[in-house]
Amino acid sequence: MSPLAGYLILSAFLFAIGLAGALTRRNAIIVLIGIELMLNAANLNFIAFWRFSEHPEALTGILFVIFSIGVAAAEAAVGLALIIAIYRHYKTTNVDEMNSLKG
Amino acid sequence: MNIIFAIIAAVTIAAGVAAMSLRNLVHCALAVAVAFAGLAAAYLQLGAQFVGFTQVLVYVGAVAILIVFAILLTRGAEPPQQSVLSSGWLTGIFVAVVVLGVLVYAIAKSSVLQSPVPPQPEVTVHQIGEALMNKFVLPLEVVGLLLTAALIGAVIIAMKEEGKK
Numbered sequence: 001m002s003p004l005a006g007y008l009i010l011s012a013f014l015f016a017i018g019l020a021g022a023l024t025r026r027n028a029i030i031v032l033i034g035i036e037l038m039l040n041a042a043n044l045n046f047i048a049f050w051r052f053s054e055h056p057e058a059l060t061g062i063l064f065v066i067f068s069i070g071v072a073a074a075e076a077a078v079g080l081a082l083i084i085a086i087y088r089h090y091k092t093t094n095v096d097e098m099n100s101l102k103g
Numbered sequence: 104m105n106i107i108f109a110i111i112a113a114v115t116i117a118a119g120v121a122a123m124s125l126r127n128l129v130h131c132a133l134a135v136a137v138a139f140a141g142l143a144a145a146y147l148q149l150g151a152q153f154v155g156f157t158q159v160l161v162y163v164g165a166v167a168i169l170i171v172f173a174i175l176l177t178r179g180a181e182p183p184q185q186s187v188l189s190s191g192w193l194t195g196i197f198v199a200v201v202v203l204g205v206l207v208y209a210i211a212k213s214s215v216l217q218s219p220v221p222p223q224p225e226v227t228v229h230q231i232g233e234a235l236m237n238k239f240v241l242p243l244e245v246v247g248l249l250l251t252a253a254l255i256g257a258v259i260i261a262m263k264e265e266g267k268k
Contacts, residue, residue, distance in 0.1 A: 016199045016202055016206070076170075084177065
């Protein structure tokens with residue numbers, strides 16, 4: 001197995017673990033953690049393809065990951081703020097009980 | 104495929120599984136911090152030092168702390184009495200396994216893996232800074248705007264609703 005395949009398979013496993021967590025867990029915070037894991041798996045793919053590409057001096061992979069980390073940080077901050085606001089309103093973080101848009 | 108990669112991969116996947124399966128939410132947050140650190144080690148192993156240290160600063164530093172704060176603010180620190188799995192969890196596991204199968208199949212069939220391994224690229228922070236200030240200056244400004252908007256939005260969303268009973 002080539003080194004690139006190893007990193008791609010690691011990334012595929014992380015993505016599947018994050019997806020399984022986001023789809024099966026009941027707590028909204030764990031769902032958000034699963035989404036973060038999936039984003040990180042995509043970042044690992046960017047870095048792996050950059051490292052084994054023929055023109056790494058273009059730096060595209062690295063810069064894409066830096067911007068992706070910035071967007072993911074914004075997403076995490078807004079997502080957790082939403083969960084805290086919902087908790088204050090409904091007194092729950094269970095995604096099964098969050099089934100109403102009207103407060 | 105060397106021994107260092109094998110250790111990093113095993114630690115990262117084990118921490119990921121633990122983060123998604125443990126009952127106590129604080130343990131989940133600690134496990135996900137370990138998974139983020141394992142990914143940072145993988146970035147360093149791939150020769151992307153700047154991204155590795157950014158990962159440590161942003162994820163292991165900031166996002167993990169943010170998750171712990173959210174858990175403590177929502178009283179999730181007490182282990183739940185009923186099941187931690189949502190309704191329809193069997194479908195979720197099935198979808199995840201199918202996605203994993205498709206991804207592994209696509210990787211195994213890919214022709215990219217046949218190309219020879221190039222030497223480790225040498226990238227300095229100087230080069231990254233120069234690229235950010237020249238070629239990628241517009242995305243940098245957009246990310247700055249996005250982070251400002253997200254900061255203000257997060258504060259406003261999480262603010263107490265005053266005067267409404």
